[in-house]
Amino acid sequence: MKILVVGAGATGGYFGALLARSGEDVTFLVRPHRAAVLRARGLRITGRGEEWTLEPRLVTADELTTPYDLVLLSVKSTALTQAIEDIAPAVGPDTAIVPLLNGLAHVEALNASFGAAPVLGGVAKVVTTLSDEGDIVRLAPLAHLTIGEQDGSPSPRVEKIRAVLTEAGIDVLVPEHVMxxxxxxxxxxxxxxxxxxxxxxxxxxxxxxxxxxxxxxxxxxxxxxxxxxxxxxxxxxxxxxxxxxxxxxxxxxxxxxxxxxxxxxxxxxxxxxxxxxxxxxxxxxxxxxxxxxxxxxxxxxxxxxxxxx
Missing domain, CATH: 1.10.1040.10 (N-(1-d-carboxylethyl)-l-norvaline Dehydrogenase; domain 2)
Structure with a gap:
C-alpha cells in the first residue's frame, strides 16, 4: 500500500514511523524546516523503552504529483486549509483519507473539498510529544487508532487498512459508528x-x-x-x-x-x-x-x- 503521512509530528510521525519500519511504502509530506530536521537527525522515536531511528522518505507539497492509496492526515487544525490544498495531487479515485485531528470540522472541510467518498472517520489516541530537537517522545503506553466509514457501513477498504496498520504493530479499532x-x-x-x-x-x-x-x-x-x-x-x-x-x-x-x-x-x-x-x-x-x-x-x-x- 502506497501511504502518504501528512505531518511528521508527535502523532503522524509516530504512526507513520511504525508503518515505515514494518516495510510499508510510506512517504511523509512535511514543510521545508521539518524536512531539514529529519534529514539531519532521522525520524527518532524515544521513551517508554523505545529508542530507534529510521531514515524517512520525505516530500514537500510542490513535489506531489501522483495519487496514494492511503493518506493519513495528521496536522494541527490551523494548518488544515493549507494541507487540503497540498494533498490534492495525492488524492485519486481510489484514495482513502484518514484524518487524525480532534473535533469534527475537519471532516466537513475534507468532504467539501474531495467529496465524502474518500474520507473516513478517524481517532488517534497516543501520548507523544516532540522534543526540542524534533524527536518523537512517547510519554505513556496508550497508542491506538480508530477508523471507519462515515456512515458506519462495513467496508473492504477499511478492513484492508486495518490489516496494514495491525501488521505494523498498531492497535486498531473499527467501531460500528466511528463518528x-x-x-x-x-x-x-x-x-x-x-x-x-x-x-x-x-x-x-x-x-x-x-x-x-x-x-x-x-x-x-x-x-x-x-x-x-x-x-x-x-x-x-x-x-x-x-x-x-x-x-x-x-x-x-x-x-x-x-x-x-x-x-x-x-x-x-x-x-x-x-x-x-x-x-x-x-x-x-x-x-x-x-x-x-x-x-x-x-x-x-x-x-x-x-x-x-
Whole structure:
C-alpha cells in the first residue's frame, strides 16, 4: 500500500514511523524546516523503552504529483486549509483519507473539498510529544487508532487498512459508528483542555486545592450533554475513564493544548472549543464553563496570533 503521512509530528510521525519500519511504502509530506530536521537527525522515536531511528522518505507539497492509496492526515487544525490544498495531487479515485485531528470540522472541510467518498472517520489516541530537537517522545503506553466509514457501513477498504496498520504493530479499532467515537474523543479532549487551561495547572495541581476536584466533573457534564444532544451519548465506561484522568490525585498530566498555551504558541481554540460551543448553542445546551474556556483561549490566541496580522 502506497501511504502518504501528512505531518511528521508527535502523532503522524509516530504512526507513520511504525508503518515505515514494518516495510510499508510510506512517504511523509512535511514543510521545508521539518524536512531539514529529519534529514539531519532521522525520524527518532524515544521513551517508554523505545529508542530507534529510521531514515524517512520525505516530500514537500510542490513535489506531489501522483495519487496514494492511503493518506493519513495528521496536522494541527490551523494548518488544515493549507494541507487540503497540498494533498490534492495525492488524492485519486481510489484514495482513502484518514484524518487524525480532534473535533469534527475537519471532516466537513475534507468532504467539501474531495467529496465524502474518500474520507473516513478517524481517532488517534497516543501520548507523544516532540522534543526540542524534533524527536518523537512517547510519554505513556496508550497508542491506538480508530477508523471507519462515515456512515458506519462495513467496508473492504477499511478492513484492508486495518490489516496494514495491525501488521505494523498498531492497535486498531473499527467501531460500528466511528463518528460517535470522534464525538467521544472530542468530549475528552475539550474537558481535559478546559480544566487545565482555565486553571493553568496540571491535573494534580488542580485537584490538590479546595474545590479543584469539582471542576473536571462539571466540565465533563457540559461536554457530554452536547454530545448526547447531537445523538452520540458518551458511554459510561468512557465517562468514567475521563473522570479518572481529570480528577487523579498528584497527576502531572496536561494535554498538548495546555503545553501550547503555556509556551505562548497558538492553540486550536476555534476547531476544538469554538466549534463545540457553537454546536451547543444550536442544540440549546448550556455550556458556561466551556464558554469561559473558549473566551480564555481566544484572548490568548489574539495575543499571540492577532486576527488579520
Amino acid at each position: 460517535a467515537s470522534m464525538w467521544h474523543k472530542w468530549v475528552f479532549i475539550t474537558t481535559f483542555g478546559a480544566v487545565t487551561s482555565l486553571m493553568r495547572g496540571t491535573v494534580g495541581e488542580i485537584n490538590a486545592v479546595p474545590g479543584g476536584a469539582d471542576l473536571g466533573p462539571a466540565v465533563l457534564a457540559e461536554a457530554s450533554a452536547v454530545s448526547a444532544a447531537a445523538g452520540h451519548p458518551v458511554p459510561e465506561s468512557e465517562r468514567a475513564a475521563t473522570l479518572g484522568i481529570v480528577t487523579a490525585t498528584g497527576s502531572p498530566m496536561v494535554p498538548s493544548l495546555y503545553r501550547d498555551l503555556i509556551a505562548g504558541r497558538p492553540t486550536e481554540v476555534e476547531h476544538l472549543f469554538g466549534d463545540l460551543v457553537a454546536r451547543a448553542r444550536t442544540l440549546s445546551v448550556p455550556t458556561p464553563l466551556l464558554d469561559l474556556a473558549t473566551l480564555h483561549l481566544r484572548v490568548h490566541q489574539e495575543r499571540v496570533s492577532p486576527a488579520g496580522a
